[in-house]
Amino acid sequence: MNRQTMKKYFNIAFVALMAIIVAACGKEDPFPPVDGSEVGTLNVKKMVLKIENEENIVRSSVNVGSFLVDICKGDEVVDSYVYSEMPEVITLPVGQYTVKVRSGELQPVAWEAPYFEGSQDFEVKKKEITEVSTVVCKLANVRVSIIFDDSIKNLMSDDSKVNVVMGDGASIDFAKNETRSAYFAYVEGSNTLVATFSGTIQGGQYEEFKAYTDVKPGNHYKITYSLHNGELPDTSGNIVFSGVNVDASVTETDLTINVNPDDEILDDDERPDEDGGDNPPTPPTPGSGPSIVVPDDSDIVLDSVMDIVNGATYKLVITSETGFTVFKVDIISPYLTEDFLAPLSMSTHLDLVNPGQYGEALSGLGLPINVGGKTSETFDISSLVPLLDADPESDVHEFVLTVGDASGTVTKSLKFRNLK
Structure with a gap:
């Protein structure tokens, strides 16, 4: 039997097996009844x-x-x-x-x-x-940041603080060097925020009480403390206070305006500085990408040619801390070409984030689809690999898996051949 004839038999066998899988999936009732009720x-x-x-x-x-x-x-x-x-x-x-x-x-x-x-x-x-x-x-909650102007920060004691109270008595203390923001639950009908500064300035005890009304969810309130009407330094360089000179001003920003979710993330040198109270969490390490793990019950050996074994399990567990942005499979095979796969609603390049017209066929093979934003997926090709056993030659069939997220992209190769 020549190679062309063997290829023909392989194609027929592959198409037949694919048809069986898709047909089996199609027999499921898409509208099973629920407690006798009409369903959708x-x-x-x-x-x-x-x-x-x-x-x-x-x-x-x-x-x-x-x-x-x-x-x-x-x-x-x-x-x-x-x-x-x-x-x-x-x-x-x-x-x-x-x-x-x-x-x-x-x-x-x-x-x-x-x-x-x-x-x-x-x-x-x-x-x-x-x-x-x-x-x-x-x-949907209220963000509060406390900022100390240099005019007061350099003179206040280390134990000085601002206590902020909102809602049903929710309370938190901002220390002198606190740069984080606090987030308060918004309680309907209780929209007053109270900030109280207490501390020692140049040996004097001071307390400044401020109340802000009509506080709204989704807004960022930056309360800045500074000195005003301060006296000039005396001959020793000390400032003598004749009264309470601590002042608090607030800036309100609505954070719920419409934005493009694909906006470019700011570089480190473009981020607001510490005095702005907007320190972000540490971003993911660039280039690390999602994690690809071979579970204990899988027979996969990454980046090596694997002999196809009937009944074997070929799957990977893939996780991301920030959600998948890229999840692609490229098929490199002398038989599974674009011309051969097209009639089966398949392609040599498959995008599992945006599967498009190939979604139904991919689901029929048990592959995950529409995975964008998800943080964990099992990539299981156990039902697909045995179809390659019909190959009359010991050709190598390669599946190149590329997955990525906000931290980077990872590529792994799965290579199979039969035992002819």
Whole structure:
């Protein structure tokens, strides 16, 4: 039997096996009944969480993969998920719903703890597929920063502080050298923020009380303390105070304006300095990229040619701290060419973040799709590799996996051949 004939048989066998897999997946009822009720399907494959925040530094550090998602019908929570672990399709009884997203559990007050919320209404119709696309999440608590002007900072004692109280008595102390921001839960009907400076200045005890009303969620309040009407230094260089000279001024910034989520992140030398009170969390180490791990129950050997063994498990566990931005597979094979794969709704270049027309075929093979923003995925090609065993030659079939996130990109090669 010549090579051309063997290739023909291989092609027929491969197509037949692919058809069996796709057909088996197609037999599942897309609208299974729920307690006898008429149902429809919610498709969240394309659901993207978009953070709208005026301060790019804060937004870029948010891990949307850990956000909590509630499917609500009225006041009832029907289903709850972690965003990165959501199923792609959810079957629900017919009716009106709201998807509510939050960045975690809201705390009364905490350091560097922005809290985001977003929601979108949708309707599930009988035996129809409803899609939820972009859910906009905005800052829903109140950010407070305390700044000490040099005119007062150089003269105040180390134990000087500012106590800030808001909401139902939530309280936190800002020490002299504190540069972090505090985030307060917004309590409806309790929109007053009280800041009290207390400390020693040039041997004198001082206390300055300020109240700010009409405080709004999603805003950043920068309270700056300085000296005013100070006396001139005496002959010894000391300043003699004739009264309370501590002054507090506040700057309010609305952080919920619309922004482009693809805005370029500021370089280190462009970030606000320490006096601005906007110190961001330490960014990920450049170039590190997602983690690719071979689990204990997998037979994969990375970057080596593996002989195909029936019944073997070929999978990887891939994780990212910030969410996937790149997740691609390139097939390099003398048989699995673009011309051969096209009729099977497949390609030699597959994008699992934006699968497009190849999404259904990829799902049929058990591959993850629409993985953008997710923080963990199992890449399992155990159902695909055995199809290569029909190759009449001991050709090497290579799958080049490229995954990336905000910290960098990683590439790994999976190479297979049969035991002919």
